[in-house]
Amino acid sequence: MIVRSRPHWVRLLFVRRGSLLRRILSQQLFVFFLACAVVLAHGELFDWKVTLTSAPFSLMGVALAIFLGFRINTSYDRYWEARKLWGHVLVGARNLARQALTLSGDGSSVHARPFVLGLIAFAATMRNELRGRPAADGLGNLLPAEVLARMPAARSAPNLILLWLGAWLRARREAGELTPMLAQHMEASLDRLAETLGGCERIAxxxxxxxxxxxxxxxxxxxxxxLPFGLVDSIGWMTPLVVAFVSYTFFALEALSDEIEEPFGTMANDLALDAIVAGVDASLREMLGEIPPPPPRPDAEFILT
Amino acid sequence: MIVRSRPHWVRLLFVRRGSLLRRILSQQLFVFFLACAVVLAHGELFDWKVTLTSAPFSLMGVALAIFLGFRINTSYDRYWEARKLWGHVLVGARNLARQALTLSGDGSSVHARPFVLGLIAFAATMRNELRGRPAADGLGNLLPAEVLARMPAARSAPNLILLWLGAWLRARREAGELTPMLAQHMEASLDRLAETLGGCERIAxxxxxxxxxxxxxxxxxxxxxxLPFGLVDSIGWMTPLVVAFVSYTFFALEALSDEIEEPFGTMANDLALDAIVAGVDASLREMLGEIPPPPPRPDAEFILT
Amino acid sequence: MIVRSRPHWVRLLFVRRGSLLRRILSQQLFVFFLACAVVLAHGELFDWKVTLTSAPFSLMGVALAIFLGFRINTSYDRYWEARKLWGHVLVGARNLARQALTLSGDGSSVHARPFVLGLIAFAATMRNELRGRPAADGLGNLLPAEVLARMPAARSAPNLILLWLGAWLRARREAGELTPMLAQHMEASLDRLAETLGGCERIAxxxxxxxxxxxxxxxxxxxxxxLPFGLVDSIGWMTPLVVAFVSYTFFALEALSDEIEEPFGTMANDLALDAIVAGVDASLREMLGEIPPPPPRPDAEFILT
Amino acid sequence: MIVRSRPHWVRLLFVRRGSLLRRILSQQLFVFFLACAVVLAHGELFDWKVTLTSAPFSLMGVALAIFLGFRINTSYDRYWEARKLWGHVLVGARNLARQALTLSGDGSSVHARPFVLGLIAFAATMRNELRGRPAADGLGNLLPAEVLARMPAARSAPNLILLWLGAWLRARREAGELTPMLAQHMEASLDRLAETLGGCERIAxxxxxxxxxxxxxxxxxxxxxxLPFGLVDSIGWMTPLVVAFVSYTFFALEALSDEIEEPFGTMANDLALDAIVAGVDASLREMLGEIPPPPPRPDAEFILT
Amino acid sequence: MIVRSRPHWVRLLFVRRGSLLRRILSQQLFVFFLACAVVLAHGELFDWKVTLTSAPFSLMGVALAIFLGFRINTSYDRYWEARKLWGHVLVGARNLARQALTLSGDGSSVHARPFVLGLIAFAATMRNELRGRPAADGLGNLLPAEVLARMPAARSAPNLILLWLGAWLRARREAGELTPMLAQHMEASLDRLAETLGGCERIAxxxxxxxxxxxxxxxxxxxxxxLPFGLVDSIGWMTPLVVAFVSYTFFALEALSDEIEEPFGTMANDLALDAIVAGVDASLREMLGEIPPPPPRPDAEFILT
Known part of the structure; x- marks a missing residue:
């Protein structure tokens, strides 16, 4: 289930389909041809010589560097926190499933099955909410009819599922199948699922x-x-190359930060929420003793840039 | 309920109403016209040539860079910690509401209604305290009369509401409606609400x-x-442009840090506390089976700079 | 209870009494007059020309920048962690007070009063220990006589108070006024107070x-x-100004880091421990239904630099 | 059990076998000989002088510096988080073993032995999953036959072992050997083991x-x-040395980040998972009163670069 | 118990005995005399002029800066995490002692004395393991004879002490002196001690x-x-001074990082483990009502560099 690293040389030549490069291509070309024009005009604008040297760019670069560094780190922190929260969804669902299967009843999985399927439904509706998809999308027959019926109109569908899971626990407790101690332990696990939901909503x-x-x-x-006006006098026709280099790094970093700072989208570098939900599904069905569906196809294809 | 990203090109031309740009505009104009005057005077002050080059500014820039980087990161950390704390208010209120609705009584929501409304009141008074508004603002009929009466004179109104919520729990426990185990679990959730309150007070x-x-x-x-004195000899009339660029980045970063380092204010980039409280209200009323009020209008309008 | 930001322009001209500027003034003047002397001597020392340019200072600046950035961040982390720990003292005291008032006995506050006053005493002795003041300072009649008598000779007075609070809990439990479950919950809250004490001792x-x-x-x-030797040939009489600028930033940052890295002192930028202890006192007395003392006077006065 | 630091001078001359230097050697040589060629051609490419100076490289260096700093920090964070998670595996296994040995039964270790061996098996299968080895690798006779039989086909083998450990706990509890309180405590420890598993899967x-x-x-x-084109005019034959220095630092940092950002591999700087699993094995067998196997041979050998 | 800051001017002239300066002195002298030789030879090596300027050093400095910054931060994080873990040892030992003294038995300290002494023994063996000292070092009569006898041959002595502490708790519980609830609470505190042990082993x-x-x-x-070759042409005899400055900062930072990144050693800047263990001893004996030994002598003496 582990994605391996690609060989080293691949990194140099290939990028993913729907590449970030294409998003910044127009900006890059604009800056590149502007630099060419500046060289052709010998740094003059309407016959007026633009008297820039490279010194001011060092000064300007300082502020840009601070800012860009802040932006990358902050965006990545949001991305990684979102990933951690989804990791907790998997862990929390596994823990609750294990407890439902071993703490209550006679150990057969039949009894706890609705509860375990409800956990899968929680993960699915949470993805739906974060991606703006209809709440009942992909729930199949994971939920009892009366709960499923409330989904489409729900303001926060995953929260309603937690409410139903809590009611299921109460019913087990009142039926004497769960000691208060174990009921409280599972209640605390539901609390943590609610925290992951709240955390993802906060980021979004x-x-x-x-x-x-x-x-x-x-x-x-x-x-x-x-930049071209500052370089043209000292490096001439190398100006467009240097400008392209600098702007590539700046624009690419900025575009990537833009992409991952809202990690629940569907762009190339966003979180693979569908794969994670499928992982929850497979893991919980295996614990129920069912044969899980085949693992999702790895998502990376390479394409020559 | 998720705010989507604006299209890319919008970012370049538009900023929010009540823009940060206006706050720094006077500083910007002052520096810009100073730079123009310096160019006109050929870097002379009262007929005395100010002998600066760009070299010292690299040295000065180092210290500024460290400091500015520290400032941005620290301010943002305060902002994001405050946001997390308010996220926990929503999560904690939801968890306590779920437990009140499923752990105690006969499952009907009538019994737990005062407790759930009290949680909404907690979020509202917490916002009032942080924003310096009267403690009883917006409490409507969320609290019993005798608690509401204590609000205006309270030193810390949200803390008194927690005290009342704890008393409600004790009454349920003594009436035998809550096992000690479950009572303690909800008590711990109240502790966490008190932590978010204490955390926000600390930041404020x-x-x-x-x-x-x-x-x-x-x-x-x-x-x-x-800066103009250091640049005028080498780049002449480009000086005002470069100075404006550098000062824009510095002043804007500083002003933004200033804004978000006290995240409970009401400036453009501060936390949308009203929207969060409205979210708590809607979420809890939905759990009570009531029809929540319509979601708050998104707060962003664009205006040409 | 919230301190508001000062208007923007105030920041430029005013600083607090007991200002940091005074602490670094002698260093600043020394460097400034040294720079003047260097300009007068045309960069010569005993008729020997000191052949420095600004280039080596860029190289030296790199190492200084790393170091200064590390120092600021680390000092601030210590300061902020200490502030968080004291925030937990307030939160923990409130939680224990709420539990003592609602979980045990008949709901009247008379019974729990000694315990709640003991919590205030804990905060006061913790401040005394961290500031090197006599352990019994300001305890008034917060503690029973036999506990108060042990304070002056105690190695760690707050720890002894925790021991006494634990003994109070045991007495309540053995008297059947607390279920084991609730006793353990309050015990865990005492644990967390012990953690804040240990954390502050660690920082100190x-x-x-x-x-x-x-x-x-x-x-x-x-x-x-x-630095003056490196600048005098290129910028002449501007040297003292630039040197003063650079050294102001370096010395001020260093002095400030020095101040906040030991956050329990009594310098201008250290933590307002007295105000926090007063806040604990006021908050707990309000929960007891007593009229809290008036809030402490805000500590900031401005003085023209 | 503690690895000591090597003497200082060793660091300068030696590196580990399977060295990172070898991985980047071809890149280094390519860049070095390119620089030599550039010097020989006096910076000309097909008789066309490449007009670069060192100034643009300062500007380009800024963006590279931000990026490289981000990459190193992020990779190391992944590495260290993975190490912490494995540390928790050891701690969690020890805690569960202690509880199994002291909380249940008559204190003899015979009764709890299958459970303690199962904990070792959990650590072993977790390593197997992360390294892509067959799930049943190295399990020896740590698991009962019926659990062992499910391993090869399992989607997530460690998760199934947790399920079995939970079932063992339920059997003890139903046999009256564990009070509900202690059963829940151990259940919570199993939850934490599941968290470390989920965390490692997330990183992988x-x-x-x-x-x-x-x-x-x-x-x-x-x-x-x-770079050679920018330096050749000012430093001539020192160009290859400087280029080799800069590229060594860049490529080595990049290659190292590459290595440790996927910390579960088997390259020189990856985590010593086999040693950690052996440590869990030794520690738990010692607690069982058995003679643990000899400690694993330290893994570092030195070799002249 | 709080170490106060030294007066400001002391910092400039004095350093601790066993100073870091001595460790880097040979490196410093080597570089300094190399720089002198380069100046004498006018930057020539065997009659061949080394054509370096200061420009390449800016480029090389970028990579060094990133790296050095990473190194300092990471080393300090290890140091501070280790310090926090030892802080938790003190806190955990105090909490368990308080609970043993107040939760069980009749409140006299006689009963709980072996348990409390065992906690001191835990801290002592943990230090022994981390410093590579014999496991039974300094245990005096802290442990019962049969546990003490197992120490010398133990793979992980502190872990065996935890096992014994757990067995003591079980005996109390089975004797009816501890309710299951309180037993579990103390068990959880033992878990946290095991976590600090595991954390320190991980760092070591x-x-x-x-x-x-x-x-x-x-x-x-x-x-x-x-560096001397790059500076000699522009700053002549100031070269050795600048080189000494730069290399002092680099080597000192590196040597210091080296020292604190393995914080359990016995070098000047490593953690004062003996003092911390003495603190645990004093704090727990005071809680037992015994007269604690006098506090350890402060460890800092000053010596003129």
């Missing part, structure tokens, strides 16, 4: 302050558009 | 050491005011 | 490795004393 | 976004290939 | 990947050895 609802992106985006653009 | 009461802002603010100003 | 007893300060302090001094 | 399944490596790798290569 | 057994030190150490050396 609170983007990085918008102004950060604005300041950074403007500064990068302006920097890259001025 | 302990600003970043004031001296940090003073040192940074002075250094940025002085740097930007000296 | 383990300064940042001393060698870090030594290396950084020497490097900053040497850098600032050599 | 979610590589650092692939695009990060691509952008960084390309930028490093391009930078090192252009 | 997993050094920072060796390759990091190798790359950094080589790069620093090479940089400092090449």
């Amino acid at each position: 609802n609170t983007p990085l302050p918008f102004t950060y992106s604005v300041i950074l985006h403007r500064s990068c653009y302006l920097y890259c558009m001025l | 009461n302990t600003p970043l050491p004031f001296t940090y802002s003073v040192i940074l603010h002075r250094s940025c100003y002085l740097y930007c005011m000296l | 007893n383990t300064p940042l490795p001393f060698t870090y300060s030594v290396i950084l302090h020497r490097s900053c001094y040497l850098y600032c004393m050599l | 399944n979610t590589p650092l976004p692939f695009t990060y490596s691509v952008i960084l790798h390309r930028s490093c290569y391009l930078y090192c290939m252009l | 057994n997993t050094p920072l990947p060796f390759t990091y030190s190798v790359i950094l150490h080589r790069s620093c050396y090479l940089y400092c050895m090449l």
